[in-house]
Amino acid sequence: xxxxxxxxxxxxxxxxxxxxxxxxxxxxxxxxxxxxxxxxxxxxxxxxxxxxxxxxxxxxxxxxxxxxxxxxxxxxxxxxxxxxxxxxxxxxxxxxxxxxxxxxxxxxxxxxxxxxxxxxxxxxxxxxxxxxxxxxxxxxxxxxxxxxxxxxxxx
Amino acid sequence: xxxxxxxxxxxxxxxxxxxxxxxxxxxxxxxxxxxxxxxxxxxxxxxxxxxxxxxxxxxxxxxxxxxxxxxxxxxxxxxxxxxxxxxxxxxxxxxxxxxxxxxxxxxxxxxxxxxxxxxxxxxxxxxxxxxxxxxxxxxxxxxxxxxxxxxxxxxxxxxxxxxxxxxxxxxxxxxxxxxxxxxxxxxxxxxxxxxxxxxxxxxxxxxxxxxxxxxxxxxxxxxxxxxxxxxxxxxxxxxxxxxxxxxxxxxxxxxxxxxxxxxxxxxxxxxxxxxxxxxxxxxxxxxxxxx
Numbered sequence: 001x002x003x004x005x006x007x008x009x010x011x012x013x014x015x016x017x018x019x020x021x022x023x024x025x026x027x028x029x030x031x032x033x034x035x036x037x038x039x040x041x042x043x044x045x046x047x048x049x050x051x052x053x054x055x056x057x058x059x060x061x062x063x064x065x066x067x068x069x070x071x072x073x074x075x076x077x078x079x080x081x082x083x084x085x086x087x088x089x090x091x092x093x094x095x096x097x098x099x100x101x102x103x104x105x106x107x108x109x110x111x112x113x114x115x116x117x118x119x120x121x122x123x124x125x126x127x128x129x130x131x132x133x134x135x136x137x138x139x140x141x142x143x144x145x146x147x148x149x150x151x152x153x154x155x
Numbered sequence: 156x157x158x159x160x161x162x163x164x165x166x167x168x169x170x171x172x173x174x175x176x177x178x179x180x181x182x183x184x185x186x187x188x189x190x191x192x193x194x195x196x197x198x199x200x201x202x203x204x205x206x207x208x209x210x211x212x213x214x215x216x217x218x219x220x221x222x223x224x225x226x227x228x229x230x231x232x233x234x235x236x237x238x239x240x241x242x243x244x245x246x247x248x249x250x251x252x253x254x255x256x257x258x259x260x261x262x263x264x265x266x267x268x269x270x271x272x273x274x275x276x277x278x279x280x281x282x283x284x285x286x287x288x289x290x291x292x293x294x295x296x297x298x299x300x301x302x303x304x305x306x307x308x309x310x311x312x313x314x315x316x317x318x319x320x321x322x323x324x325x326x327x328x329x330x331x332x333x334x335x336x337x338x339x340x341x342x343x344x345x346x347x348x349x350x351x352x353x354x355x356x357x358x359x360x361x362x363x364x365x366x367x368x369x370x371x372x373x374x375x376x377x378x379x380x381x382x383x384x385x386x387x388x389x390x391x392x393x394x395x396x397x398x399x400x401x402x403x404x405x406x407x408x409x410x411x412x413x414x415x416x417x418x419x420x421x422x423x424x425x426x427x428x429x430x431x432x433x434x435x436x437x438x439x440x441x442x443x444x445x446x
Contacts, residue, residue, distance in 0.1 A: 002162050021162045024191075043192045044260055045347055056233075059259045062191045064157075066164070067208055110258065133346030134257025 006069040010034060011078025019065045025051065026060035028068075029075060036076040036105035040136070047135030050106035051075050057113040059134070076105040079112065088112050091152035092145075099139035107135045111149050123153050157194040160202040164209060168293050168322060174205045176295050176318030181205050183320060185229055188256070188264040189272050213267070213322055216240060222328030225291075228267025228321045233258070235266060245326060247336035247355060248282045254340040255279075257347050267321050270303075273311040273378075280307070280379035281338050281355025284371035287330040294319040307378035333359050334367070335442040337434050341426050343417075350374055351418045354430035360442045363393045370435070375410040375427050382409035385431065394439050402435070403428040 003018040010032065019028060026049045029037045037060055040048035044062040051060045052074040079086045085093070088111045098104050114131040128149045129142070137145065161178070165171035175181050184190050184204040193201045207213065213229035216238045224240060232252040235241050241249050248266075255261055255269070255278045269279045270290070282288075288303040295318045306313055315321070336357035342348040353373035359366050368389045370382040388402040412423035 001159070004164075020156070021164075022156045022159045024157065027156060042195050044188055044256070047257065047259055050259055056262050057259050058262045061195075062187050062260075063263065064187065064191075064206070064208075130346070131258055134259040 004066050004069075006066055008068045008071050008073055010073045011075060012072075021064065021066050023065045024061050025053075025063045025065045025068050025073070028065040029060060029073070034075045034077055038102055038105065040102070044134075045136070046103070046106075047110065048103055048106045050109045050135060052109055052113055055113065055116065057110050057134075074109065074112075076108050079108065086112065087155035088115060088148075088152045091148040091155065095144050095148040095151055097141065097144040097148035099137070099141045103135060103137045103139075107132065107137070107145060110135050111145075111152065114149070115152055118153075121154050123150060125150075157191060158197060158199070158202060159194065159204060162204055162206065164206045166209065168210060168213075168320060171205050171207050171210070171320055172293060172295060172318055175320065178203055178205075179317055181317075183207055183271070185268045186231060186263040186265040188260050189268060189274075207320070215323075218244075222332070224326040224331075226266060226324045226326070228271075228323055229265050230267075232261035232264050232266065232269075236261070244331050245282070245286060245336075247285070247338050247357065248279065251278045251282045251338040251340070251353070251355065254338070254342075254350075254353075260347075266324065270306070270324075271313060271315060271321050273307055273309075273313045275310050275376075275378060276350045276353065276374045277379060278338075278340060278350060278353055278373070280373050281353050281371040282336075283324070284379060284381050285336055285355050285357035285369040286326050286334075287369070289325040289327070290321055291323045291325055292319050293322050298322075300325070304381065310377050331357075335359075335438040337437050337441070339430055339434055341430060349417070352412075352423055352426045352430060354427070354434050356431070356434045356438050358389075358435070358438045358442060360394070360439065365389050365392060365394055365439070368435070370431060372410060372427060375412050375423065377411070380409065382406055382431075384408040389435070394435075399432045399435060403432055406431055 002021045007016045038048035040046035044059040049061040128146050163174045181203040184206045213227040215227045218224045236249045266279050269277045283303045290301045334357040338355040340350045341352045355371045358368040368386050373379045385402045385406040388405050414420045
């Protein structure tokens, strides 16, 4: 099967590699060791594989790896810098917004993109829920997640 | 890994047309939120793909000096929703695209895909029907313009032939200027769900009288539809609750809902009538405010 030579960056680290066109971005990220990117449903419903591509959250399971050519990818591994958590990560810890943790990396990326775009301090629960509608938490811990996003917005 | 057997990354529209026309079973891969889902499920009908994701010229949203608005077929839902031209002139397009999937899906899914996929439940189809979209199609024989009326021929089917590629939607000023338009999706969940029924209406009034009305539904028939019988009841008449009731009865001539695991035929008909009345009231109200 066809491979294509692509360049992209993951968490500001540059990569150049031959990518099988059949692979999703999720497949490639996990092979490279970015295992925060989870496969849940595999069809874009659960959001466990959410990563940012040029700052936009998308389901990496429904995104061909070759589409990431020349783009900047962010996964949760790159968020914590020099041992310091981001405001979003801090807020998730503070509000106890993690139960089993499987959905957490995807949710952190959705919250991060949402708060980078919406910089107002007072966000309604409705707005937050809408912006996180593509991420399922099977432990159903949604209220603490909404609280965490509100807390992070004020940080 | 997706079971892709043959992959061609198109470098321009002509290249895509050539690749599609020489392979009778090749399918267009755009945003991927339908095709990749089917491939994930092992559907071999989608094994041969012509990927058009590099064709950035198909993502443009612009207006010409006459007021014709062009929305590139490859523009993703989020870009369309956030576009100022769309928000100002075609608010119902934004309103309906915002009901598709969730944020991640809307960041990839394209309106071109939503319409060409032929889904009976396509959320953007009501907007396409009431704003009377023209579809700019490129094919082996060159460029042509198709109307959205009659574009859908059955569940999952459209008039497009192998080798055709939808490049953009064209919305003419006479089909959006002065209209109040709104869309409501009835579904079990507020996000990540398929419409049980979708209802869109666009209307113009002169005083109390409705001068133009376009009413469209998804999941109410084997294709997205306009409801000409129901429209006729309201057009040229003063808006009244009595007329709304007559319109709701007349709607039965326009629609042909079916029973599926999502909802029964009877329940769908109830929702169709209820949504039509609600959305017409909403459009009348906003037209009143605008006047």
